[in-house]
Amino acid sequence: MRSKQRSADYYTEVFLLRSQILNDEQTGTTGWEISMNFNLIPSKFHFSARYWCLFCIVGGILLAGYNPVSGAEAPDITSLSPDTVHAGFSHLVTLTGQGFSEDMTIRFAKDDSVLNVTDVKNLSDTSVTFRVIVPADANPGLYQMILQSPSLGEHRYNQVFHVQPPAAPEIVNISPSSAMAGSSVPLQITGRYFRSGCTVHINQDTRQIPLTNLSVRYDQISGELILPTDTRPGSWNLSITNADGQEAVRSEGFTVIALPKPQILAITPDQGDMDVPVQVAVTGSNFLKGAIFSLSRNDLIVQGIDPVVDSPGRIIGTVKVPARYHEGLWDLTVTNPDGQSARKTNAYLSGEPYAPFNLQITPVWGIQGTERQVTIRGMSFLEGDRVTLQRGEKTISAKNITIVSPTQITCTIPIPENADQGVWDVVVTSRYNKSDILKGGFSIYTKTSLILSGIEPATGEQGQYLTATIGGNNLENGSSVMLTASGEDQIQSESTALVRPDELKAWFHIPSDAMPDLYDLTVIFPSGQKLVKTGAFRILYNNTPVIESIEPDRAQVGTEDLKITVTGKNFGDGEYLNLNLTHNATTIPVSGAVSYKGTRITGYLTIPNGTWTGWYDLDVTRDAGRGRSATKAEMFRVL
Numbered sequence: 001m002r003s004k005q006r007s008a009d010y011y012t013e014v015f016l017l018r019s020q021i022l023n024d025e026q027t028g029t030t031g032w033e034i035s036m037n038f039n040l041i042p043s044k045f046h047f048s049a050r051y052w053c054l055f056c057i058v059g060g061i062l063l064a065g066y067n068p069v070s071g072a073e074a075p076d077i078t079s080l081s082p083d084t085v086h087a088g089f090s091h092l093v094t095l096t097g098q099g100f101s102e103d104m105t106i107r108f109a110k111d112d113s114v115l116n117v118t119d120v121k122n123l124s125d126t127s128v129t130f131r132v133i134v135p136a137d138a139n140p141g142l143y144q145m146i147l148q149s150p151s152l153g154e155h156r157y158n159q160v161f162h163v164q165p166p167a168a169p170e171i172v173n174i175s176p177s178s179a180m181a182g183s184s185v186p187l188q189i190t191g192r193y194f195r196s197g198c199t200v201h202i203n204q205d206t207r208q209i210p211l212t213n214l215s216v217r218y219d220q221i222s223g224e225l226i227l228p229t230d231t232r233p234g235s236w237n238l239s240i241t242n243a244d245g246q247e248a249v250r251s252e253g254f255t256v257i258a259l260p261k262p263q264i265l266a267i268t269p270d271q272g273d274m275d276v277p278v279q280v281a282v283t284g285s286n287f288l289k290g291a292i293f294s295l296s297r298n299d300l301i302v303q304g305i306d307p308v309v310d311s312p313g314r315i316i317g318t319v320k321v322p323a324r325y326h327e328g329l330w331d332l333t334v335t336n337p338d339g340q341s342a343r344k345t346n347a348y349l350s351g352e353p354y355a356p357f358n359l360q361i362t363p364v365w366g367i368q369g370t371e372r373q374v375t376i377r378g379m380s381f382l383e384g385d386r387v388t389l390q391r392g393e394k395t396i397s398a399k400n401i402t403i404v405s406p407t408q409i410t411c412t413i414p415i416p417e418n419a420d421q422g423v424w425d426v427v428v429t430s431r432y433n434k435s436d437i438l439k440g441g442f443s444i445y446t447k448t449s450l451i452l453s454g455i456e457p458a459t460g461e462q463g464q465y466l467t468a469t470i471g472g473n474n475l476e477n478g479s480s481v482m483l484t485a486s487g488e489d490q491i492q493s494e495s496t497a498l499v500r501p502d503e504l505k506a507w508f509h510i511p512s513d514a515m516p517d518l519y520d521l522t523v524i525f526p527s528g529q530k531l532v533k534t535g536a537f538r539i540l541y542n543n544t545p546v547i548e549s550i551e552p553d554r555a556q557v558g559t560e561d562l563k564i565t566v567t568g569k570n571f572g573d574g575e576y577l578n579l580n581l582t583h584n585a586t587t588i589p590v591s592g593a594v595s596y597k598g599t600r601i602t603g604y605l606t607i608p609n610g611t612w613t614g615w616y617d618l619d620v621t622r623d624a625g626r627g628r629s630a631t632k633a634e635m636f637r638v639l
Contacts, residue, residue, distance in 0.1 A: 074155040075099035075147060088136035088166040088195055088244070089218055095128045104149040106130055108161050113139045115163075132161075136195075136244060140165050167193040168246035171253070174238060178255035181338050182229035182288065187211055189221040189240065197243040202236040202254045209236075229288045230337030233258035260286045262334045264344040271349040271432060275323035277305070280348075282315040282334060290337040291315060295330035295348055298639055302330070319348065326613055327351025329382060346383035346403075354380035355434035361426050363453055365443040367473060369417040374398075374442075376409040376428065377633075384431035387411050389424040389442055396424070407615050407634060419444050450474050452531035455506075455521050462542040463512035470496075470504040470523060478526045481506040483519040483537050491519070514539050543570045545577075545620040545630040554637040555607055562605045564590050568630075571595035572622055578629075579603050581616035581636050588616065588638075613638045 077097040085091045095106070102122045108115040115138065120130040142159035172191040179185040189200065200211035200221060209231065211223035221240065235252035264284040272278035282293050282304075293304040293315055302325075307317035315334065332347035359378040366372035376387065387398035387409060396419065398411040409428065426441035445451055451473035460466045470481060477498035483491040491514065493506040504523070521536035548568040555562050564579075571577065572595045579593035579601060588611065593603035601620065618635035622628045 073099070073152060075104075075152065077157060077160075080145070080160055083160060084162040084164065085132070085134055086164050086167040086193065087134045087138045087140065088242075089193070090131050090133045092129065092131050095130070096126060098126055099152070100125050100128050101149045101151055104128070104147055104152065107146040107148070108132060108143040109146060110139055110141055110143040110163075113143075115143065115161075134163055136166050138163055166195075166242070166244050166246065169193045169195070169198065169240045169242055169248040171238070171240065171248050171250045174250060174253050177253065178257055179225065179227055180257040181227050181231040181233060181259050184224060184226045187223055187225045189238075190219060191240075191248070192219050193242070194218060194221050194240065195242045195244075199241050200239070202238050204232060204234065204236045207232070227256060228337075229259065230290065230339075231256050232338065258340065259288065259336070259338055261340045262286045262288075262291065262336050262342040264332060264334055264342045264347070267332050267344075267347050270347060271353055272319060272321070274321055274325070274327060274351050277318050277320045280304075280317060280319050282317070282332065283313060284334065284342065285313050286336070287312050287315055287334065288336040288338070291334055293317060293332065293334045295319060295321065295332060295350075297325075297328065297330045300325060321350035325350065328613075349382065349432075353382070353430060353432040353434060356380050356385065356428040356430060356436040359426060359428060359436050359438040359441065361438060361441050363471070364441065365445060365451060365453060366413060366415045367449070368415055368419050368421075368444060368446055370415055372413045372415060374411060374413055376411070376426065377407060378409075378428065378436065379407060380430075381406050381409055381428070382430050382432075385409065386429045386431075387413075388427045388429070389413060390427050390437075391420055391422070391424045394420065405615060405634065413442075415444055421446060421449075445473060448474065450525075450529065450531060452521065452523050452533045454533055454536050458536065459538045459540055460508070460510045461540045461544060462510060462514055462516070464510045464542070466508045466510060468506045468508060469499075470506055470521070472502060472504070472523070472531070474501055475504045475523070476525050476527075479504060480524045482522050482524075483508070483539075484522055485515070485517050485519045488515050488517070488519075510539060512542070516541050516544075541628050543572070543622065544628050545570050545622055547618055547620055547630050547632040547635070550618055550635050553635065554639055555605065556639045557607055557611050557613065558609050559605065559607045562607075564603050564605045566601040566603075566618070566620065567599060568601075568620075569599055570622075571598050571601050571620070573597050575622060577601060578619070578621040580619045581605075581638075582619055582631075583612060583614060583616045586612055586616075607638055611638055 075097055076099055079096045081094050082091065100122060106117045106120060116133040118131045118133065120128065122128050140163050143161040143163060145157040145160045146154060148154040170191045170193055171189060175188050176185060194216050196216045198216060200214065200223060201208045209227065211225050213224045215222040233256050236254045236256060238250045238253040239247060241247045262284060263286060264282065267280050267282050269278065269280060287309045289309050291309050292307050295302040302319065302321050305318040305320060307315050309315050327350055329346040330348045330350060332344045333341055335341040357379050359376060361374055361376050363374060381403050383403050385403060387401055389396040396413060396415065398413050401409060401411040404410055421444055423440035424442045424444060426438040427435055429435040453471040456469045475498060479496055481493040481496055491508060491510060493508055495507050497505045499505055516539050518535040519537045519539060521533040523531045546568045547566060551565045566579065575595045577593045577595060579590040581588040588607060590603035590605050593601050595601050614637065615634040616636045616638060617631055617633045619631045620629060
């Protein structure tokens with residue numbers, strides 16, 4: 001009997017304990033708190049402390065997860081999706097299970113933190129959707145879900161919703177991923193964890209360009225990217241920074257496409273006085289707002305003053321070349337704000353333009369119905385010079401004109417079939433309509449004319465074996481060639497060979513005792529007809545200097561004691577020579593010029609201030625007074 005009484009007491013006490021547990025659940029006491037109350041169980045229970053502890057653990061497991069902490073007839077929870085979110089966003093959550101009612105409310109809580117739930121939609125008694133708003137400052141950790149309704153009462157589900165700290169933004173795609181400098185493009189970025197208040201920009205090195213007019217969603221950002229015209233072409237990084245400072249970077253995620261390069265047609269006017277402001281217009285294409293222009297020559301630069309781009313094809317501004325600079329041609333450069341530039345050489349002339357002068361032309365003749373390649377030497381040639389042949393009112397214009405230097409022009413003269421025979425004037429006219437005329441400088445012949453134009457090379461040394469080319473028209477095979485001078489033995493060619501009707505090869509041996517002098521060139525045809533070219537060939541002493549090169553070949557006005565090295569042959573060994581740079585009446589001596597083993601001369605050059613700039617001839621003389629000297633044209637340039 002006592003045993004039965006003890007058993008009834010046992011079940012009664014267990015029931016009372018379970019009631020206490022349920023009561024604690026309704027008041028929000030946690031499972032851990034319940035386990036702490038196990039010491040209230042009377043000692044008359046037949047359970048040892050070890051079994052009570054096991055009971056506590058099993059009970060805790062059964063009460064965890066989706067099992068309600070308190071209440072009666074609790075909804076049966078199957079899933080909560082998602083059950084893990086990041087702070088700083090609102091999340092659409094779906095709750096599935098059984099026993100849901102339309103008047104049910106939902107809350108999430110952890111300690112003193114409560115998450116707002118909105119837009120609750122009871123789709124059925126087995127499915128509910130709602131939106132959880134998780135502030136950026138929400139305490140991270142596991143939250144309790146509380147379901148409550150008048151019919152169901154309140155039910156709590158522990159540690160079912162996990163709030164993680166705010167996440168850094170993540171970039172999935174950028175569209176478009178490229179645009180041209182100077183354009184405005186709507187940009188859309190997809191990804192996740194984008195937060196209102198974030199900033200977006202592209203950057204390259206230290207420069208940043210922001211995305212404006214932002215529209216931000218959790219997974220998408222839209223905005224407008226305005227690229228200035230001076231935006232540097234190439235790859236740019238794209239960065240998104242949330243308000244909490246967390247950032248996402250897509251390296252080289254956006255490409256800026258370069259605008260077309262500027263192009264220059266002309267500058268008008270293209271000439272102006274020194275130290276005088278000249279208003280100019282630069283015409284061309286692809287000029288951007290903010291473009292600048294400048295004049296340059298060697299290391300000198302003259303910036304355009306107050307440039308204004310009034311259209312993509314024109315820049316207006318002012319040019320003022322200081323009087324301290326030499327008169328002459330300048331290159332024109334236009335630079336757009338994006339760094340792209342265009343250059344036109346010899347586009348502008350500062351100072352009073354000179355007329356070409358001191359003209360010479362080679363060869364000096366041509367044949368009707370042919371094109372003749374000629375070289376014109378002289379002074380003050382400029383880009384844009386024109387070359388013509390004139391005879392009375394008739395004119396033949398040269399083509400393919402190249403200004404090789406201020407002292408040399410190459411071009412092609414197309415001679416018409418019906419061009420008048422005889423001499424024509426050679427005229428070089430600058431773009432400023434200033435001209436020089438070489439009277440009777442060029443002759444035109446018929447295709448049947450017999451012509452002896454000259455010999456190449458035109459010099460030879462005593463004792464030299466020489467292969468020469470004889471030029472002319474209607475030359476014949478079997479002709480003999482000789483060099484003659486008054487009072488000297490003629491030098492007969494050893495053999496000849498016709499290459500073309502305008503070219504004859506001849507082989508000579510110049511006697512070692514031949515007198516250095518000018519010799520006439522004579523060709524005798526098999527028919528006995530004779531052609532003579534007066535003073536066509538010069539015989540030199542066998543130790544006449546031969547100039548090959550000079551190093552350096554240029555220097556600035558004001559240079560002092562510049563070491564000069566001339567290479568060639570027949571300079572002697574250890575001899576002091578006269579070494580000079582000459583231009584018209586100007587002579588610049590090279591001091592201390594001494595030879596080494598006949599192939600090299602060294603000396604020192606000083607160029608006084610005020611010296612004329614341009615190309616100078618190089619003169620070398622051995623044993624002054626005996627005539628053993630050499631000259632080579634345009635070997636050194638004074639800058």
